[in-house]
Amino acid sequence: MRSVVDRSAEAPAIWSRNFRYYFTARSAGLLGDAMLPVAVSAGLIGAGHGLGTVGFALAFLMGPFAGLVLFGGVLADRFTARRMMIGADLANLTTRILLAVLFFRGIDQLWQLYALLAVAGTAAAMFQPGAASTVPLVARDVQGANGVLRTAEAFTGLLGPALAGLLVGSAATGWVMLIAAVTFGISAACLLALRLGTVPAPPPGDSLWRNLVVGWHEFRARSWLWGVIVIWLFFTVLSWGPQMPIAAGLIVPEYGPTVYGLLNCAFGAGTVLGGLLAIRYKPERPLAAGAVAMLVFPLYPIGIVAGWPVWLLAAAQLVVGVGLTFWGVMWATNVQTQVPGEVLNRIHAYEVAGSVCMFPIGSALAGPAVEAFGATRVLQVGIVVSFLVVAALLLTRPIRTLHRVPDRP
Incomplete structure (x- = not known):
């Protein structure tokens, strides 16, 4: 067994201490995620690159996510979802800072952008499985908690692209990346503050492949x-x-x-x-x-x-x-x-x-x-x-x- 929920019967059905931290983490992370595609697309086009380059960039973001999300689930069961999500947030924070530097300096070599977007896609694959499995650990009313989280997802899905477009138009793409870095820092800090109980671990000694097969x-x-x-x-x-x-x-x-x-x-x-x-x-x-x-x-x-x-x-x-x-x-x-x-x-x-x-x-x-x-x-x-x-x-x-x-x- 591993430490991952304070399931106090007196805790609110939804808005417990743990859920408030988790809600803040997800809202911040979703906002940062929603800003990235618009910022990258607008930044590349503004720098004189064509739609083909934009398509390649977004493919480097989505490809690792699609290819690695299964392994993200295995690793989350092995090392706990919370640890994987915090690690993914820190990776996202780092990539956004490096992307900000890249856009401020000017993109001379596209492979640098593609590599950073691939890391961001990999981080998303490591984060996503745990995002769902954590909900039953932080709220007694799981359906109500999911409803709250979907509402937050809708708000951030509207706000993120609009904010990114506004900042790219009035300032620079690099500033969008720095703001996104802050959102992932907030997410990591809130996940770190969660007080969770125990969940069963996979049998010790099982390989990643064995866990995947199970x-x-x-x-x-x-x-x-x-x-x-x-x-x-x-x-x-x-x-x-x-x-x-x-x-x-x-x-x-x-x-x-x-x-x-x-x-x-x-x-x-x-x-x-x-x-x-x-x-x-x-x-x-x-x-x-x-x-x-x-x-x-x-x-x-x-x-x-x-x-x-x-x-x-x-x-x-x-x-x-x-x-x-x-x-x-x-x-x-x-x-x-x-x-x-x-x-x-x-x-x-x-x-x-x-x-x-x-x-x-x-x-x-x-x-x-x-x-x-x-x-x-x-x-x-x-x-x-x-x-x-x-x-x-x-x-x-x-x-x-x-x-x-x-x-x-």
Whole structure:
């Protein structure tokens, strides 16, 4: 056993001392993460580099995350999630300082930028598995805590890019990196202040590969878990992933970037409302309720295809944000409460690798698909796939009938 929760029965269901520190850590880290893509993209373009360079830079950021997140789960189970997250935050702090120096000085050799972004992507892969597994350790009301965290994620997802764009336009990209470094310093300090109890460790002497295999067996043993991942894979590759670049390609030329930004803000507002809804509403069968909420997802692409006015598209985005976030909280809470703590980091890593990492593939396929079939047809396919995904979730018995785990007393 290793020291990783003060599970005092008198602690608040959500806003315990530990959760306040964890909430601050996640909010700060998410803000720093949200600033990076915009800052790098704007900084490179402002320095005279082309879109190809921007694409390579973002690939060096995302590639290590997709390739190493499974090992991040193994290491988090072996060394504790808290230690891995603190180490990742310190690595992110260091890379942001070095990126600031690089942008202040001027990028003479792109390999230096690519190397630092690869380190940042690796740090994200080491951090992410523990981010989910820590929630049950710091809050008795796991679903409510996830709702609060999703609300914070929505706010930082809106604030981070806006702040980065403002600073790049009025000052310099280097200042964005320095501010991001501060956010990761705050995150590391708050994680260090957590007072956690004990979680079981993997058997001593097991190799990393053995731990990875055990995680895979635990993943396969839960049909509701891998069932959702398989269904979600089709959703991200065929519907959600292509939708974002196609929507931008259709809306920006017709209405301008300001309208497109407002539509994204409407989605962000919806995610906030979805998080608040998830704090209050606790269905007995969470995945079934979340699947029903996903019925609203096709509203936005339907509106684009049908030529809805901007105000109606914004309303659709608001509702879609509510539905997606509610599903996300239901899903995260079930994973965190149904899976044993000793393998939770590895299970979450498999979840991320099988769902979130498929999103860039769907986005990358959007361009060739539009050239071959047209934007409208690709969106129509995505609409049909969205409804089929909901049907598959509700028709799969282990998913539909899974009951929620009661909050800890």
